[in-house]
Amino acid sequence: MMAHTLLPITNLDRLEQISGKERVALSEVSQHHAFLSNDYYLSLISWHDPEDPIRRLIIPDLREQSQWGQEDPSDEGFFTPMQGVQHKYDNTVLFLISNQCAGICRYCFRKRIFHTRHNESLHDLDAAIAYVKNHREVSNVLLTGGDPLMLPTRRLDDILTRLRQIDHVSVIRIGSKVPAFMPQRISNDLDLLAIFRHHSTASKRLYIMTHFTHPRELTSEADTALGCLNDSGVLLANQSPLIRGVNDHAATLTELFKRLAAVGSPQYYLLQCRPVRGNHHLVVPIEEGMAIFEQAKSRCSGLEKRGRYVMSHTTGKIEIVGLLEKQVILKYWQAVRRIDRGRVMIVPKNPLALWLEDYLHPQASGPEEIGASQPDGVLEGMMSYHTDSRNTNLICPGMKKKQRQSGNGGSTFQRLPVLVHLELIVK
Numbered sequence: 001m002m003a004h005t006l007l008p009i010t011n012l013d014r015l016e017q018i019s020g021k022e023r024v025a026l027s028e029v030s031q032h033h034a035f036l037s038n039d040y041y042l043s044l045i046s047w048h049d050p051e052d053p054i055r056r057l058i059i060p061d062l063r064e065q066s067q068w069g070q071e072d073p074s075d076e077g078f079f080t081p082m083q084g085v086q087h088k089y090d091n092t093v094l095f096l097i098s099n100q101c102a103g104i105c106r107y108c109f110r111k112r113i114f115h116t117r118h119n120e121s122l123h124d125l126d127a128a129i130a131y132v133k134n135h136r137e138v139s140n141v142l143l144t145g146g147d148p149l150m151l152p153t154r155r156l157d158d159i160l161t162r163l164r165q166i167d168h169v170s171v172i173r174i175g176s177k178v179p180a181f182m183p184q185r186i187s188n189d190l191d192l193l194a195i196f197r198h199h200s201t202a203s204k205r206l207y208i209m210t211h212f213t214h215p216r217e218l219t220s221e222a223d224t225a226l227g228c229l230n231d232s233g234v235l236l237a238n239q240s241p242l243i244r245g246v247n248d249h250a251a252t253l254t255e256l257f258k259r260l261a262a263v264g265s266p267q268y269y270l271l272q273c274r275p276v277r278g279n280h281h282l283v284v285p286i287e288e289g290m291a292i293f294e295q296a297k298s299r300c301s302g303l304e305k306r307g308r309y310v311m312s313h314t315t316g317k318i319e320i321v322g323l324l325e326k327q328v329i330l331k332y333w334q335a336v337r338r339i340d341r342g343r344v345m346i347v348p349k350n351p352l353a354l355w356l357e358d359y360l361h362p363q364a365s366g367p368e369e370i371g372a373s374q375p376d377g378v379l380e381g382m383m384s385y386h387t388d389s390r391n392t393n394l395i396c397p398g399m400k401k402k403q404r405q406s407g408n409g410g411s412t413f414q415r416l417p418v419l420v421h422l423e424l425i426v427k
């Protein structure tokens with residue numbers, strides 16, 4: 001087996017497999033969305049294939065220069081009561097504890113953290129812990145970033161120790177692509193495995209949400225790392241986006257789901273790729289995605305196909321449940337407003353739809369239109385949402401605090417009336 005240095009590679013000039021001319025063009029792209037990988041992950045690429053899925057996942061692409069999409073399409077900033085803490089759903093708080101990853105995915109939904117000067121990571125752990133202590137409804141903390149497993153092991157231990165001291169936090173999850181990008185970071189760090197063993201107790205298990213997007217990422221090195229995690233008492237589940245040219249074939253998804261179940265990290269969510277700036281060439285339309293997902297599941301056993309196809313929308317996590325002859329069935333799996341929880345929506349089909357808004361304004365599905373300013377009438381809808389006394393107490397705690405801090409809802413708030421329009425459509 002080839003020994004890898006695992007040192008970060010950020011300079012495209014190191015990639016001799018790409019022509020000099022192409023490297024110059026792609027370096028321009030990486031000025032806006034950084035390139036980062038290592039020799040292990042790059043060794044998974046079949047360089048003779050220009051359409052290689054691993055290459056598409058990690059190597060910059062000229063099409064990223066498109067202005068399509070938004071920096072923060074799920075309006076995460078709106079649910080951020082303090083730097084590095086997100087509180088969107090009652091029970092769940094996110095700590096963004098790292099702004100580094102072991103590689104940078106071209107489709108990253110938080111790519112803004114790599115190219116803006118604004119640091120969104122947690123800088124005051126005491127305040128974040130106090131926030132969770134003061135919100136007794138929070139049973140679930142997700143450590144995310146960036147990638148939490150890029151932190152020094154001792155720092156991670158400190159955060160886990162302090163969260164474990166909060167009785168009402170029963171579940172701690174760590175979202176990480178390190179098992180795919182740099183599995184050796186896990187198998188070679190006995191201290192890391194020891195802290196996982198310590199914090200994953202019989203009554204309160206620690207979860208690691210892995211991020212395998214293509215079956216070729218599940219190498220023997222990855223299998224070893226996942227085996228170490230399993231042996232340390234951590235529970236595993238996988239979430240990954242559906243990406244054009246990477247995993248948008250039923251056979252690929254079937255293989256991914258089967259391998260994930262076999263190694264003990266079954267699929268949890270298959271995520272619709274968010275309309276992030278520069279991602280248009282990577283997004284699969286929702287109805288096409290649903291057809292691929294169903295076909296893939298038809299070849300899987302129950303555990304292999306337990307994942308759900310969802311969209312992380314500003315208003316909540318929306319499951320794409322199924323397709324009728326002329327309509328699409330959507331369901332809120334999580335929702336900001338309590339009255340929306342479990343809500344089923346049936347919307348007319350739009351084969352070009354990439355995001356929920358495309359079902360509300362079907363013309364807004366091209367690269368230029370989506371992410372543009374809201375059409376007339378939305379602001380009016382926002383006002384009725386915001387001023388309706390039946391609804392104002394349904395806004396999540398993080399949202400109210402942000403509103404108080406900023407003095408106004410900001411542009412993100414103007415996107416919430418989407419529900420007002422949906423109700424009109426489904427009637």
Ligand code: SF4
Binds near residue numbers: 104
């Ligand atoms: S691992 Fe996650 S945060 Fe890091 S680049 Fe990929 S999608 Fe973005």
